[in-house]
Amino acid sequence: MTTLLGIFGDPVEHSRSPRMHGAAIAVLGLDAVYVPLHVRAEKLPAAVEALSALGFRGVNVTLPHKQTIMALMHELDETAEAIGAVNTVVCEGDALIGRNTDAPGLRRSLEEHGLSLGGMRALVLGAGGAARASVVALAHAGAERIVAASRTVERADQMMRDLASAMRNHASSLESKALASIESALPDMDLVIQATSATLNGGVDAERFAAQLPLEQLPEAAWVVDLVYEPRQTTVLRKASARGLRTVDGLGMLLHQGALSFEHWLGQSPPLGAMREALGFTSK
Ligand code: NAP
Numbered sequence: 001m002t003t004l005l006g007i008f009g010d011p012v013e014h015s016r017s018p019r020m021h022g023a024a025i026a027v028l029g030l031d032a033v034y035v036p037l038h039v040r041a042e043k044l045p046a047a048v049e050a051l052s053a054l055g056f057r058g059v060n061v062t063l064p065h066k067q068t069i070m071a072l073m074h075e076l077d078e079t080a081e082a083i084g085a086v087n088t089v090v091c092e093g094d095a096l097i098g099r100n101t102d103a104p105g106l107r108r109s110l111e112e113h114g115l116s117l118g119g120m121r122a123l124v125l126g127a128g129g130a131a132r133a134s135v136v137a138l139a140h141a142g143a144e145r146i147v148a149a150s151r152t153v154e155r156a157d158q159m160m161r162d163l164a165s166a167m168r169n170h171a172s173s174l175e176s177k178a179l180a181s182i183e184s185a186l187p188d189m190d191l192v193i194q195a196t197s198a199t200l201n202g203g204v205d206a207e208r209f210a211a212q213l214p215l216e217q218l219p220e221a222a223w224v225v226d227l228v229y230e231p232r233q234t235t236v237l238r239k240a241s242a243r244g245l246r247t248v249d250g251l252g253m254l255l256h257q258g259a260l261s262f263e264h265w266l267g268q269s270p271p272l273g274a275m276r277e278a279l280g281f282t283s284k
Contacts, residue, residue, distance in 0.1 A: 023278035024270035073098035109252030117141035186217035210235035
């Protein structure tokens with residue numbers, strides 16, 4: 001029987017996941033398909049119900065379903081529960097397991113660059129889904145101090161309160177700040193994770209956002225990560241590189257969250273090189 005995999009989203013045409021997983025399936029010579037599935041919000045319960053009926057092994061989940069699908073799962077893994085979002089469904093017979101591979105995907109991507117998060121002091125910019133995944137990745141890896149900063153401080157406050165009660169096992173200190181007042185925190189940071197959408201697609205606003213970040217206050221050995229991968233070399237990464245700081249772009253997280261989903265469904269590691277190539281990012 002052909003193994004059925006796919007991705008639920010609305011819109012879904014833009015997703016690079018079918019190409020990435022399709023390439024891995026081809027290289028391994030598996031009898032499997034991964035298809036984009038356009039699912040509107042009001043049809044999500046019916047689409048989830050159909051997974052078992054049609055014999056799907058699993059799906060990825062993207063906007064706008066990552067939160068709403070949680071209530072339709074039989075079980076959630078610890079990371080999905082902590083982040084409050086599911087990006088991977090694994091069908092175990094009739095049982096649907098909701099998982100989140102964004103946080104472990106980010107951690108793997110950083111480890112690939114030699115960046116280990118244990119004991120780190122980190123500043124996370126943003127208070128949306130990517131910021132939540134970053135905080136959970138840091139806390140689960142044993143970061144010492146995590147400060148979240150957003151332009152509306154109330155959103156960062158709320159996110160950190162939610163995460164503090166949702167994460168079962170962590171010993172990190174969790175704080176929040178207004179984006180406008182991060183300067184004093186920067187000298188104490190080992191790592192900044194840019195998890196807002198401010199740098200997406202570049203342009204004047206992205207330039208302004210980077211110009212306002214006082215990265216010169218960071219220690220020389222600090223790292224700057226931008227989760228945005230379009231463009232790969234964001235305004236924030238360019239500014240960090242110009243100051244001699246070490247940088248990591250968002251492509252690795254995209255790749256590794258997909259690789260982890262693949263492992264959950266198929267029980268084997270996918271060929272990362274083929275997946276990376278299929279993502280279609282040829283240059284920095
Ligand atoms: P989201 O839930 O919509 O959150 C966006 C966040 O960005 C909010 O906190 C928002 O602040 C903030 N923001 C937007 N424009 C800003 C600006 N000009 N200045 C300051 N803050 C600004 O989005 P998300 O899901 O977290 O995704 C964020 C970005 O991460 C996306 O652009 C995506 O490309 C990237 N991402 C990458 C991966 C990966 O695999 N590499 C995975 C997920 C996401 P307010 O709350 O004040 O509006």
